[in-house]
Amino acid sequence: MGETVELTVGERTVRLSNPGKVYFPGRGFTKLDLARYYLAIGDGVLRALRNRPTTLERYPDGVEGESFFQKRAPKNLPDWIPTGRISFPSGRHADEICPTEVAAVVWAANLGCLTFHPWPVRREDTEHPDELRIDLDPQPGTDYRDAVRAAGELREVLDELGLRGWPKTSGGRGLHVFVPIEPRWTFTQVRRSAIAVARELERRAPERITTAWWKEERGSKIFVDYNQTARDRTIASAYSVRPRPDAPVSAPLRWEEVPDARPQDFDLATMPVRYRELGDVHADMDGHAFRLDSALELADRDEREHGLGDLPYPPEHPKMKGEPKRVQPSRAKTEG
Numbered sequence: 001m002g003e004t005v006e007l008t009v010g011e012r013t014v015r016l017s018n019p020g021k022v023y024f025p026g027r028g029f030t031k032l033d034l035a036r037y038y039l040a041i042g043d044g045v046l047r048a049l050r051n052r053p054t055t056l057e058r059y060p061d062g063v064e065g066e067s068f069f070q071k072r073a074p075k076n077l078p079d080w081i082p083t084g085r086i087s088f089p090s091g092r093h094a095d096e097i098c099p100t101e102v103a104a105v106v107w108a109a110n111l112g113c114l115t116f117h118p119w120p121v122r123r124e125d126t127e128h129p130d131e132l133r134i135d136l137d138p139q140p141g142t143d144y145r146d147a148v149r150a151a152g153e154l155r156e157v158l159d160e161l162g163l164r165g166w167p168k169t170s171g172g173r174g175l176h177v178f179v180p181i182e183p184r185w186t187f188t189q190v191r192r193s194a195i196a197v198a199r200e201l202e203r204r205a206p207e208r209i210t211t212a213w214w215k216e217e218r219g220s221k222i223f224v225d226y227n228q229t230a231r232d233r234t235i236a237s238a239y240s241v242r243p244r245p246d247a248p249v250s251a252p253l254r255w256e257e258v259p260d261a262r263p264q265d266f267d268l269a270t271m272p273v274r275y276r277e278l279g280d281v282h283a284d285m286d287g288h289a290f291r292l293d294s295a296l297e298l299a300d301r302d303e304r305e306h307g308l309g310d311l312p313y314p315p316e317h318p319k320m321k322g323e324p325k326r327v328q329p330s331r332a333k334t335e336g
Contacts (some may be wrong), residue, residue: 007035009042012080012103016110023062023114026245029268034241035109040272042102044252044280045116045239049105052118053084053096053126055234060112063243069117073097078107084123088232089317098123114241115171117234120190121183128183129190132292133235134165134197135228136175139210141220147175148259150201150209150222155255157200161294166282169263171242171250176235182289185296188320191229193295195311198224199302213312214328227314238282241268252282 005019019032038045056070072094073083081104083095096119099105108116120129134154136147151167154177158165165177181190198211201224210221228235236242238252251266251274266274302308310322319326 005032007039007106009039009103009106010101012101014103014106014110016106021062023059023112024245024247024268025062025064027247027268029247031110031112033268034114035106037241037268037272038105038109038239039102041239041275041280042105044275044282045105045237046099046102047280047283047286048237048239049099049116049118051082051084051098051100051122051124053086053098053121053123054119054237055096055117056108056111056113057115057117057236057243058112059114059243062112063114063245063247067243070111070113071096074111080104081107082123084119084121084126086119086121086126086232089230114243116237116240118237119234120229125183127187128185129187129229130181130183130289132163132179132181132190132193132197132295133228134177134179134194135170135225135235136177137170137223137225138173139215139218139221139223142222144169144173144175144263146208146222147173148261150205150224151175151177151258153201153204153209154197157197157204161197161298163290163295164288166285167253167255167258168238168282169248169251169253169261169266171236171240171244171248171263171266173263175258176250178285179290180285180288182291185292187229187231189292189296191226192299192310193292194224194226194229196295196299196302198226199308200298211311216328216330226311230314230317232316233314239271252280254281 005016007014021031059067082098084098087093120131136150165179167177201209210218212218236250240250247268249271
């Protein structure tokens with residue numbers, strides 16, 4: 001195959017260098033296959049990324065090569081791809097790409113970007129998230145089936161709080177559920193809402209679900225990773241290809257599909273077929289924006305009636321007011 005090919009993407013022409021470079025040796029998928037994939041599901045992935053500051057997870061030499069997360073917009077960014085300025089917990093900031101057309105996604109694929117990690121904000125207001133994201137993460141000894149059961153219980157909790165979530169596979173063994181919200185709460189408030197939801201799930205099924213931040217305390221349970229709502233924590237977008245040998249993708253699902261879905265059925269080859277048949281099953285997300293009042297009231301009640309305050313932040317975050325000590329329990333006992 002030639003050194004370059006040109007792809008027509010809407011009104012743009014995107015040049016692809018080394019299109020025959022193999023990105024997934026086990027399946028034989030090339031850079032051109034990746035670009036064509038993002039063309040095939042373009043409207044769906046753009047819906048997930050539109051106007052969101054986005055970190056690029058790049059594998060320039062394929063899944064078996066070196067990789068890195070690119071948070072700052074590349075220097076060769078075309079002038080038709082806008083950026084949004086985000087602030088890190090450290091107080092530093094960066095300008096990240098904010099896709100507004102499918103061509104931007106294909107352009108990033110040419111750089112070896114497999115997975116897109118959008119912030120839960122839009123570039124017009126990067127301080128107020130417009131999504132509550134809940135990550136159901138299977139721990140050793142659990143699997144996707146366990147995440148499915150937890151997702152069903154999560155759906156009930158959300159419904160009781162007047163919220164609605166849209167589920168998707170993680171591209172691995174877990175599930176993500178996104179709730180579109182009004183952009184009026186801070187990152188801290190959104191994270192507090194996620195903690196309240198997670199604790200309610202844990203109360204209902206303590207033998208199967210946990211909020212324990214320290215791995216040694218989680219056991220064989222589904223961990224509700226509340227810190228995925230912390231500033232500068234992102235979750236792979238819907239339709240993103242994941243960097244695993246079989247080229248799985250993070251697949252948007254309808255709730256009725258969740259129990260019978262098999263994460264391994266959704267990959268770079270099969271998702272375009274599904275997309276042609278069903279379209280974007282999360283297409284209606286942007287038509288909703290829920291309030292977090294009920295979730296924050298639940299957090300207040302947890303603190304008032306059960307003495308449950310904040311939980312540990314990720315290690316790269318500065319110490320937060322009211323946060324418990326960031327010391328691994330076994331180490332704390334040893335030091336004590």
